[in-house]
Amino acid sequence: xxxxxxxIPTLLLxxxxxxxxxxxxxxxxxxxxxxxxxANSFRIxxxxxxxxxxxxxxxxxxxxxxxxxLRGEGDFEASFNASLLxxxxxxDDISSLRGDFFGKIRNKEYIIKRDGSDYVxxxxxxxxxxxxxxxxxxxxxxxxxxRFNEKTIIAExx
Amino acid sequence: xxxxxxxxxxxxxxxxxxxxxxxxxxxxxxxxxxxxxVEKVISGNNLDAEKFSSPIKRAESRALLDMFLSDDIEIAxxxxxxxxxxxxxxxxxxxxDKTQAPNFAKGIEKLFAEDYSCNGRNVLIVAIPDGFTxxxxxxxxxxxxxxxxxxxxxxxxxxxxxPRVRLVYDAGSVGGVYSTYESSERDFAEYRIDNAIVWVRxxxxx
Numbered sequence: 001x002x003x004x005x006x007x008i009p010t011l012l013l014x015x016x017x018x019x020x021x022x023x024x025x026x027x028x029x030x031x032x033x034x035x036x037x038x039a040n041s042f043r044i045x046x047x048x049x050x051x052x053x054x055x056x057x058x059x060x061x062x063x064x065x066x067x068x069x070l071r072g073e074g075d076f077e078a079s080f081n082a083s084l085l086x087x088x089x090x091x092d093d094i095s096s097l098r099g100d101f102f103g104k105i106r107n108k109e110y111i112i113k114r115d116g117s118d119y120v121x122x123x124x125x126x127x128x129x130x131x132x133x134x135x136x137x138x139x140x141x142x143x144x145x146x147r148f149n150e151k152t153i154i155a156e157x158x
Numbered sequence: 159x160x161x162x163x164x165x166x167x168x169x170x171x172x173x174x175x176x177x178x179x180x181x182x183x184x185x186x187x188x189x190x191x192x193x194x195x196v197e198k199v200i201s202g203n204n205l206d207a208e209k210f211s212s213p214i215k216r217a218e219s220r221a222l223l224d225m226f227l228s229d230d231i232e233i234a235x236x237x238x239x240x241x242x243x244x245x246x247x248x249x250x251x252x253x254x255d256k257t258q259a260p261n262f263a264k265g266i267e268k269l270f271a272e273d274y275s276c277n278g279r280n281v282l283i284v285a286i287p288d289g290f291t292x293x294x295x296x297x298x299x300x301x302x303x304x305x306x307x308x309x310x311x312x313x314x315x316x317x318x319x320x321p322r323v324r325l326v327y328d329a330g331s332v333g334g335v336y337s338t339y340e341s342s343e344r345d346f347a348e349y350r351i352d353n354a355i356v357w358v359r360x361x362x363x364x
Binding site: 050051054095096 | 168171172175178179182183186189213214216217218220221222224225227228241
């Protein structure tokens with residue numbers, strides 16, 4: 001009788017081990033095997049944000065350069081700002097950027113700093129974001145700084 | 159004595175149970191290792207996708223293209239937007255006999271060659287997907303007008319050569335060739351000039 005009672009914890013141990021193993025198996029077998037598509041959506045979101053980030057870094061100096069080229073006569077800063085607004089508006093009509101770079105130019109959310117005979121275009125907290133929504137949404141925020149004079153771009157950076 | 163025998167029984171049973179659990183775990187590890195082989199398939203798919211994922215090159219191409227399309231050329235003394243001229247070029251291409259570039263394409267060629275080609279390193283490509291404008295492949299794959307290359311109704315089989323074109327093709331609601339790819343704003347955004355896909359390929363930044 002006592003010997004039989006002694007088996008109960010051992011049998012319970014065995015049963016628990018079996019339950020643990022079966023649970024682990026169940027988890028494995030019922031795991032969604034569509035992991036590739038999830039990875040793909042992450043890859044697309046990451047790639048899209050990186051692409052738009054690079055796009056802003058590339059197009060910002062091109063726009064500033066064209067604005068310098070097409071500016072009118074008179075006060076440089078005033079004519080540059082007017083030209084920048086026009087050029088950015090034209091590019092914005094075509095661009096597929098998902099971000100607020102063009103909006104910030106439209107709303108004049110940038111500063112032009114004078115530095116000797118040069119100027120520095122500074123835009124802070126520019127955002128680009130992925131097209132996906134919910135848990136996979138990604139946003140990248142960064143700053144732009146472009147040094148230029150009245151004729152050309154001198155340097156660009158973050 | 160009975161108590162001692164009970165302990166001995168427990169020890170023997172425990173050893174048997176441990177042995178059984180050990181072999182169950184071996185079986186579990188073996189099955190898990192076989193499940194792991196699926197990873198290789200996933201990895202292969204990712205390798206296929208990698209040829210579309212060059213965000214820096216695509217960004218450079220988009221930036222240069224947007225600047226180009228928003229630029230102006232002069233036709234008969236009037237400034238006309240490049241995008242509008244390209245639209246006319248595409249429309250003329252689908253309507254004409256495709257033996258000659260329309261005259262107004264020369265202005266586009268000149269502007270691109272001078273300001274955007276970076277001494278010939280970049281090429282502007284205008285691609286009209288097969289079957290979209292004329293209902294089929296016309297047997298004329300490519301015409302090069304100096305710096306402007308227009309791919310006309312190339313067959314679907316050649317889509318591998320044009321990764322960005324393929325992306326648009328894959329968006330079933332645009333090209334109608336494949337219907338499984340999820341369409342996105344981005345795919346449509348790349349579909350810029352009426353029925354043509356336009357992009358810049360090359361070293362891009364001067």
